[in-house]
């Protein structure tokens with residue numbers, strides 16, 4: 325492929341690979357080649373306009389939210405932002421109920437007397453503003469609160485998780501359902517982070533700007549397999565699946581995948597909020613409507629309908645590592661093997677670390693890896 329020599333090869337033009345490439349190029353003045361097997365940069369945060377001119381997220385809705393000043397300060401060098409707070413409703417017994425389940429949800433699901441009693445009991449038990457993972461509420465309550473926990477588990481979590489992961493909530497690490505805790509509050513936002521904004525012009529434009537350093541070349545449609553035996557680079561950052569790097573020597577790490585069905589309607593709005601979850605009916609889990617997130621309403625509206633599927637290499641994409649003990653143990657085996665057999669390769673990102681990172685976590689991790697592993701500098705990260 326290339327005759328040029330590089331200091332670093334970065335495998336994967338997703339957010340993780342992009343941030344590390346930029347740091348290598350601009351802080352250390354290294355020559356970097358970024359490759360990606362897909363025909364576009366940005367990995368799963370890729371977005372772009374369709375034939376109707378509607379900006380949409382090709383791999384599912386991506387909402388940026390963080391409490392990290394370091395991440396905001398870094399990304400703000402490559403994008404401006406507009407305000408956006410995500411709101412989600414779940415279809416429960418024919419009614420649209422705020423998710424995460426909160427004090428408003430309580431009033432919609434129960435008669436006034438019961439909702440009042442439950443609200444009082446929740447505030448007495450946890451305090452106003454608390455966030456309580458459903459599995460913990462199931463374990464640690466009795467009487468009417470236990471019944472409530474069971475109701476939320478049955479109506480919000482059970483069916484959705486079965487569809488999303490192909491198994492019930494108890495079989496997954498508790499951190500999965502703890503992402504959407506019961507919120508003892510009237511705040512109906514999906515996230516409560518201090519920074520909830522979206523990049524003006526979309527994620528792909530932001531990523532392209534991060535990659536636009538003169539020391540960085542990008543080759544798309546290029547698989548790691550086609551360059552793994554080459555010698556035009558000295559060191560590697562690998563953000564693809566760690567098991568694939570070692571040809572699945574200890575067995576394949578399992579992932580969950582999704583099929584997205586996009587529909588465009590000749591009407592201005594399809595649903596009242598950006599995201600409606602369907603825990604208890606249909607084969608899909610959620611429908612998201614782009615216009616709510618982009619604030620662009622041009623007479624037509626586009627939605628993404630998400631159908632969870634098994635992951636089959638070459639056919640579907642490995643979107644979600646599956647957080648379970650056995651999988652973590654298998655990942656640990658690859659990680660330890662990598663430390664011995666490929667000590668100069670840096671494995672990172674959702675696939676390299678087999679971790680369910682949000683975008684801000686992916687960026688924070690990339691900045692930390694650059695500073696600590698590549699520069700060997702201590703605690704304080706400056707961007």
Ligand code: FAD
Nearest residue numbers: 336338339340361367368384386387548564673674682683
């Ligand atoms: P990726 O984006 O997966 O990038 C890895 C790249 O490596 C890919 O482009 C891939 O093609 C490439 N690659 C892999 N193997 C090879 C190979 N052998 N050769 C060449 N290239 C290779 N986060 C949020 O903060 N908010 C959200 O609302 C949100 N919603 C999400 C919704 C969905 C459906 C999914 C799946 C994720 C969501 N995320 C969200 C998480 C977000 O997508 C990740 O944090 C982010 O994409 C991680 O970036 P990454 O670079 O680590 O991984």
Ligand code: UDP
Nearest residue numbers: 414423480481484485488500501503504601
């Ligand atoms: N979840 C659920 N019902 C919901 C929303 C979420 O059961 O209405 C569970 C489900 O297991 C899901 C997890 O909580 O995979 C995390 O939800 P999140 O919205 O964070 O999923 P992601 O956006 O990462 O797909």
